[in-house]
Amino acid sequence: MPSILIVDDDADLSAIVARYLESEGFAVERAASAEEAYDVLATRAFDLVLLDINLPGDDGFAACAALRRASDVPIVFASARTSETDRIVGLDTGGDDYLPKPYSLRELLAHVNALLRRSRGRAGGEGADGALAAGPYVLDEAAGSMLKDGAAIPLSPKEFALARYLMAREGEVVSKDRLLAEVWGAFSEVEPQTVSVHMSWLRAKVEDDPAHPAHFKTVRGRGYCFDAAGGAS
Incomplete structure (x- = not known):
């Protein structure tokens, strides 16, 4: 919504x-x-x-x-x-x-x-029905839910918003500061480490190997990006 x-x-x-x-x-x-x-x-x-x-x-x-x-x-x-x-x-x-x-x-x-x-x-990426599909994932904005290869994955609101923001910008490297502004709030006083923690939680739920993520990747020194095709991190 x-x-x-x-x-x-x-x-x-x-x-x-x-x-x-x-x-x-x-x-x-x-x-x-x-x-x-x-x-x-x-x-x-x-x-x-x-x-x-x-x-x-x-x-x-x-x-x-x-x-x-x-x-x-x-x-x-x-x-x-x-x-x-x-x-x-x-x-x-x-x-x-x-x-x-x-x-x-x-x-x-x-x-x-x-x-x-x-x-x-x-x-990019969002269809007319409000669903955002990229790689093995589908985010349903109206329902606030994620599917991976057709199976439902429960996400917290912040995990959903984090996934949504990165998936909608496939291939773009997004800094922690920008994620804080766009997911937590433009004037949020939350520590940048909060992004890392929520990314870890998101990966634990949606990645086959959270320690070596194929889709929600870290770009060292720059931030995070979503890779729809997947591959070595």
Whole structure:
């Protein structure tokens, strides 16, 4: 289930948007300020952030810049500020899309789905049914489950998210810092060693020989990568 963080100090509007997106199959969390969003993003990762500009404390531009330094998560600005300058600053700061208020909920959904499709397309591997298949593994996003050669393997939520992130970027070496940001949360204070521990747990469940993994590999000094074809580590 794709997850969205709404950052908007208009409680009534964010509640309406959240209910609508939840009815469309999204998991939604809300924050009323950038500072509250930072706290949320220290504990979990999201698939997309919907961000207003006029916020108490740090404004949306500052929040976008801070988030972009830590994460590649797609960011949609949704704001009543519709001048050309604001749109340019929003995109130059790191936003991926800009939706002027007022907007219809159907228009918002179209923007969200389009951006998520582009994001998944860059990562690769995910089919139209929400399943991610690579090598002997199939990850079912909707069910939160993994199959290996057709057999179900129970994974914890973090193990699932870790496998999902690496499988979607087959062949790409991903650093521990990036995995912390994208799996644990952009402002997570979790120690990098946590990634190593969870990778060990994941390998113990999904690799034939966890000590010599064929698919979820370590690239010494750089991080981890997923090798769909498998082979000597």
